[in-house]
Amino acid sequence: MSRVFNFSAGPAALPESVLRQAADEMLEWNGAGCGVMEMSHRGAAFTSIVEAAEQDLRDLLAVPKDYRVLFLQGGATQQFAQIPMNLLDGGKASYVVTGAWSRKAVKEAERMASAIGGRIELAVSTEAHGFRRFAAADEISLRGDEAYLHVCTNETIHGIECFDFPALAAHGVPVVADMSSHILSRPFDLRDFGLIYAGAQKNIGPSGLTVVIVRESLLGRAWAGIPQMLDYKVMADNGSMLNTPPTYGIYIAGLVFRWLKEQGGLAAMEARNKAKASALYDFIDGNDFYRNEIDPASRSRMNVPFRLREDSLDKAFLADAEAAGLAQLKGHKSVGGMRASIYNAMPLEGVQALMQYMDDFARRHG
Structure with missing residues (x-):
């Protein structure tokens, strides 16, 4: 078997050791006589799995005691509606728009507000600048009476990351953050946020699982007509x-959490992610055949978009990359070009192989 270096933005690569353990335990988990997919979710065996997963996640993120960890379904996109249904409470909320995902979030929130009551306002948008940077702190305009401030702290499509979380918290309203594509890639203080959420398929596990971590004081504010399945408090009360x-x-996520702890935790992962991203950006900046158009201060460590000197070479670049065992480098259809997603599971060797290939391709077509 020959595994490729998988640069997919999601569903993304998982640690090989996690996949091997899951394969070993597919037919029988820990003497239970059956696999995890066959267990009762209310039985002792699965209870031990979910409790361990939550505790390991709490350890990794230093989750305060007054925050609840929820393992939900529906993906991060469902949260675009679920958040105002739970938190808007007839008031107003402000949104920072710095890329495709935060733009989708605000549009869905506006739809919900028109149905349930309340108002959605735009705190700032960088769309006029081509979504090439995160918003500066002094650009975010708030009055202080907002139910929450929503941000996407890593824009997967455009390759933009926020690095100053305390500046967001300084506005004095609960910050709600879509962290889908960089959660667990570096340490941060969860108290800067009222709620964070993430689809699992980038840095946590398989698609279909969504993690929500919410401050207890924000529970119990849901719209009166909310379905029980979408009510954070109901889900928290029912574990x-x-x-x-x-x-x-959840089982795979638990294996990933344990793997992250074995790697040294989030500080160690941040050091690795910095090294990978710096190497790739330095290569792109130092080769006039490629370019990255994002403000260097906002460049994502997880998603690195780049373009070739000539778009007409894109097809050949992708075909040759696949042949070289470098998969899923095509950029999102809305922006074109290329994108290398280098999440936690991508080893430095994968980034080095990509740079070697890019150098060879540039020499052959330059």
Whole structure:
């Protein structure tokens, strides 16, 4: 078997050791006589899995005691509607728009506000600048009476990352953050946020699982007509098990959390991610055949978009990359070009192989 270096933005690569352990435990988990997908979600075996997963996640993120961890379904996109349904409470919320995902979030929130009551306002948008940087702190305009401030702290499509979380918290309203594509890539203080959420398929596990971590004081504010399945407080009160949760996704996430702890935790992962991203950006900046158009201060460590000197070479670049065992480098259809997603599971060797290939391709076509 020959595995490629998988640069997909999501579903993304998982640590090989996690996949091998899951394969070993597919037919039988820990003497249970069956695999995880076959277990009752209310039985002792799965209870031990989900409790360990939550505790390891709490350890990694230093989750305060007054925050609840929810393992939900529906993906991060469902949260675009679920957040105002739970937090807007007839008031107003402000949104920072710095890329495709935060733009989608605000549009969905506006739809929900028109249906349930309340108002959505735009704190700032960088769209006029081509989504090439995160918003500066002094550009975010708030009055202080907002129910929450929503941000996407890593824009997967455009390759933009926010690095100053305390500046967001300084506005004095609960910060709600879509962290789908960089959660667990570096340490941060969770108290800077009222709620964070993330689809699992980037740095946590398989698609189908969504992690929400919410301050307890924000629970119990849901719109009166909210379905029980979408009410954070109901899900928290039921340990994320009002219905059958995504059991296998939680199991894989638990293996990933344990793997992260074995690697040295989030400080160690940040050092590795800095090294990978710096090497790739330095290569791109030092080769006039390639370019990255994002403000260097906002460049994502997880998603590195780049373009070739001539777009007409894109097809050949991708075909030759696939042949070289470098997969999923095509940029998102809305922006074109290339994108290398180098999440936690991508080893430095994968980035080095990509740079070697890019150098060879440039020499052959330059």
